[in-house]
Structures are given as structure tokens and as C-alpha cells.
Amino acid sequence: xxxxxxxxxxxxxxxxxxxxxxxxxxxxxxxxxxxxxxxxxxxxxxxxxxxxxxxxxxxxxxxxxxxxxxxxxxxxxxxxxxxxxxxxxxxxxxxxxxxxxxxxxxxxxxxxxxxxxxxxxxxxxxxxxxxxxxxxxxxxxxxxxxxxxxxxxxxxxxxxxxxxxxxxxxxxxxxxxxxxxxxxxxxxxxxxxxxxx
Numbered sequence: 535x536x537x538x539x540x541x542x543x544x545x546x547x548x549x550x551x552x553x554x555x556x557x558x559x560x561x562x563x564x565x566x567x568x569x570x571x572x573x574x575x576x577x578x579x580x581x582x583x584x585x586x587x588x589x590x591x592x593x594x595x596x597x598x599x600x601x602x603x604x605x606x607x608x609x610x611x612x613x614x615x616x617x618x619x620x621x622x623x624x625x626x627x628x629x630x631x632x633x634x635x636x637x638x639x640x641x642x643x644x645x646x647x648x649x650x651x652x653x654x655x656x657x658x659x660x661x662x663x664x665x666x667x668x669x670x671x672x673x674x675x676x677x678x679x680x681x682x683x684x685x686x687x688x689x690x691x692x693x694x695x696x697x698x699x700x701x702x703x704x705x706x707x708x709x710x711x712x713x714x715x716x717x718x719x720x721x722x723x724x725x726x727x728x729x730x731x
Contacts, residue, residue: 586630632708643703
């Protein structure tokens, strides 16, 4: 069992001992928590990918078709302006995995009710197992908070989701992010109606 300095310190305090929490101990506990969240997310994403990967009757895994990249920088090439790119198509496995993530997020937010602040949106996404380091704030859409979650785990993955808080829960959209591009740089067309699963 791995030692947890923060837990030991709290145990000593509970037993009546004097405890001095050092900044180093608290910092390492926070780093361990972030690492644990990332590990749990990778396990979740791998499980979903395995579920979505077709298997041949002989027991072998069918090769994933490569998604075609259509990166096209837009606008002015002034270095002060951010470059946004078009989303790339998702392959069959990524589309299936995207639907599974959409369902998880939809179900989690449906039970939560209104998500009218970014903080509530972020808190619910982390509660659902998405690490804070993978959640990126986006500009609000018509007063509703938005975040993007980077779901890429393996090299060559493209999957990401955009979550918009609504009065009923959340609207979730999957999209493909080109390799080497931050999910916040992908240009998506606004969706007026709730996407269907």
C-alpha cells in the first residue's frame, strides 16, 4: 500500500498529536491526486475503446481505419492572432467511444439539473472522472458556460467533447482534434438544437 503523507498527518492530529502540515506534503498529495485522476481516466477511456473496438471471429482485433486529417488554418496569419483549425473526422472506434462519453456525461448532468456556471460544469465533469487537466474553459455561448474535454489517450487519437451547460443539464458534442493541436483551437459550428445520440 502506498504511503500518503497527508493521511498520516491527519491521523496523528485525530489521535491528539501535534501536526504541522508542510507545504511540500500538501503539494505532493495534490500531485498524487492529479496523477490518480489521470490514471483512473486512462483506465476508463481504455475500457470504452476496448468496448468499441471490433473483434474478428478468429479473435484478432480489426485494424482501425485511419482518420483523414484536414487541418486548415484559417484567417490571418498574424502571430498575435490564435490559429484555429477545422475538426478532423473521427474513425468508427472514435465515433463509438464518443457516443459512450456523451451518454456518461449526459446521464451525469441530467441528474444534476441546471449548470449555469462554469464552476458547476467543471465540478460535475471532475466528479464524472474527467481530470481537471483535461477540462478547458471555452467562451460562454449565449450566457451558457462551455468546456471542452480532451479525450485523447493514445498517439493518433482525435476524440474530444464540448459540454455546454443548460437549464436541464448539458448539451454534449463530440469532435475530432488534429494531432498536436489543443482542443481549444478547434473551430466548431454552433449547434442550435440538442445533438441526438
